[in-house]
Amino acid sequence: MLRKVLYIDLSREESFAEERQKLFDEWMGGTGVGIKLLMEECKPGTDSLSPEAPIIFCIGPLNGMFPVATKAVAMFKSPLTGELGESYAGGRFHLAMRFAGHEAIVIRGRAERPCYISINDADVKIKDAASIWGVDAQTTGMILREHETGVGRRSIIRIGPAGESLVRYAGVVVDTYRHFGRLGLGATFGSKNLKAIVISGTEHVEVPDPKKYREVYNKLYQATVQTDAMEKYHDIGTSVNISVLNWLKGLPTKNFQSSSFPEAEKISGEMFADNYLFRRLSCAGCPIGCVHIAALKSPFSPHHEFEVRKVSYDYEPIYSLGSNLGVTSAEGVLRLIDACERLGLDVMSAGVVLSWATEAYERDLITPQETLGLPLQWNNVDSFVKALENIARPPNEFYSDLGRGVDFASAKYGGQEFAMALGGNEVSGYHTGPASIIGQLVGVRHSHLDNAGYSIDQKAAKKQLDAEKMVDEIIKEDNFRGVFNSLVGCLFARNVYTEDNIVEALAAVGINKTKEELKDLGRKIFDEKYKFKVREGFDPARARIPQRFYETISTMGKVTPEIVEEMLRIYRKKRGWS
C-alpha cells in the first residue's frame, strides 16, 4: 500500500510527495495521521485564515478496499471555533486519493490569484481559476468536469461564494451532494484563493493474500447488505428520525423553543420519500445508497412552466432548515437546502444562525435596519433564502456578522441564552438530554458524531443509565470513533465494523494490529487532538452552555444545570484532567 504524503505549496507553486511509512505505522491513517500532520504544520496561535494555516486531507488503509470505507477527512484550524477543524466527506474523494496514490495531502500557503489544483496520479498542477471565482458551487463543478480528465475516476471538490467571502461556516462541496460541511473548511479554501481541487488516478493496490482479501470482503459485504446493521439507511434514510424524534420530544423546533413540532408530519422523512424522492445514490464503495435525492418542481409562470431542481436531503438539514426555522413544507426545506448547496454553506450552522436571528428579530434585538428590511419570521422561506444569499455575499455589517457564527453574532447583538452552539459550533438536531449536550461540548469537533450522545440519551431513557454510565459510554465512543475515523469508514456502517472485523480487515491489507493496540490508538488520537484544542484555547470547563437547553423539555425530561455539571465533572476526572 502506498503511504505517501503529497505536499502542495500554493505560495511557491510547487509540490512534492514524500514516503512517510513510520507516520502511517504509528497513526494508522485518516484522522490519526491527520492530527499528527496538523500538529506538524500548524504553529500555535496561527491565524486560521492566514497563509500559514494548513489544509490536510487524509484517507486510511481501508478506503477503496472494503465496503462502506467511503470517507476522507479534512483537518485544519477551524475559522469558526478557532481550534480543531475536522470534517468528513463521502462521495468519491477518498477513492480518487487512493488511486492517485496519496494517502494524505497537505496544502500550504496562499495563491496570488484564484486558482484550482489538478492532481492526476503524481502530476500536480496549480491552474488559474479567475474565470470561475464567484461562480456557485454547482456550476463550478459542471465547468471543471468539462475541462479535466479522469471520467469515472475523479473527484471534484469546490467552494461557492460563501467560502470566497470567508463565511466562517462555509463548506466545501464534494462531487455532488456530499460535503466537507462543518467548521468552515470553505473559508480556509477561500483564504488561500483556492476554488477547487480535481483529483484522479490510475494506481491499484495489491494485497498480501488475494484469497483471504476476497473472503474478508465477502463477509463485510454480506454484513452490510444482508443484515439489519444498516437497515435504517436503506429505506426512508436518516430523515425517518424527524417523526421519531418528534414523538420522543427531541426534535429542536423554532430555535429550540420546543422539542416537538406540531407540523412535523409535513416535513417528515415519510413525506419526502412518498412525494419528492426520485432517486437514491451512494458514495463510491458503498452498496447502500443512502443519499436521498428529491425532485423539487416549482412553477415559474402560470403557463405550466417549471424549474426542476434535484436536491439531496437528510435528517440534519431538515432539522436545521425545517423544524428549527418553523418551516412547514417539504418544498420550503428543499429550497433552503438548495440555496446552501449553491452558495456553499454548511446547512447545519446556517440553519442555527438563522433560527437565532429569527428569534432575535422577534425580540427586537435586531431590527429591519440590520436585516435591510427583510422580515425574518418563522416559516418565511423567501426571507430565509434571501438572508442566506446575504450571508454568502454580505451587503452590510449585520450579514457579515451572521457569517461569523452564532457565538459571534449573539455576543454582539445579545441573545446568547438562545444562541445554540457548543464549543463554538452550531449544534445538531437533538434535544434528547444531557449526554447530547455533554457529547457535543467535549467532542473533539463538537459534533453529534464525535460520540453520539443523542443515542446514549435514548438508551438512558429506556434503561435508566446514571450519570457515570452515560459518561463511560461517551468516552468509549470518543475513543472508538478515533480509530474508525482513521480507517476512514462511514459512521453509518459502525455496526458492520466491529472490533473483530476491523482487525480482520486490516490484516487482509497487511496491517497487523490487536484489539488492544487499536484501543490504545483511539485514546492516543483523542489526547493528541485535545493537545491541539487546548493549545488553541479550548477549555471545556469554561465553555458556554446556552440557557435554552435547560428551559425546553427534552426526551429525558427537563435537563438541569446540575446534571450537566455533574457529568462534566465525572468526564474530566475520567480523562485525568484537573
Next chain:
Amino acid sequence: MEIQENVTGRKDADAKPAVAAPTKPKKRRRLKVAHPERCIGCLGCMFACSRIRQGTASLQDSAIKIQTRGGIEGDFVVVVCRGCENPPCVRACQSGALERKPDGRVVFHEELCSGCKKCEEACLIGAISSGKEGKPIKCIHCGACVAFCPHGVLELEEVTA
C-alpha cells in the same frame, strides 16, 4: 486461430446446412446491463471485477466501468462489453491475442498481445481499456460483478452461439 466463415455472425434459420446440425446448440453466458436506470453509483461491480479477476483493489483493472454524464446529478452509464456477435475488437487485433471461440466467447491471450491498443479504438462503446502494463482489460462475462450489484442492474444471460 479458427477462421470464422460467417463474418457477420448472423444466424440464418432458413439456411440450414445439408448435413445434420450438432445435437446440442452451443451456448455462452453474456453479461447484460438489464436496468441501468437503477444504478446508484456504488462502483461495487468495478471493485468486484478487479478483486476477483486480478486480486487487486483498482478502478483501472476493472473490465466494467460506471461513468456519469453531467456529474451524479445526471445519469449513470454502465460501460461494459456487450459480447458482440461479430466483435470488432477481434477483427482489429493483428497479433491474434483476441480470439473468438466457436461459441461466440472472445478470449484474450495475453502472451500474444503487443499492446497496440487497436482493440480499444475498434470498440465504439469503449468497453476495452488498458490495465497495468498497457494490456487490455477484457470482460470475460464471468458474472463476478453481478453478485455485487445491490440493485439488480446487471444480469447474466445465456445466449445461443
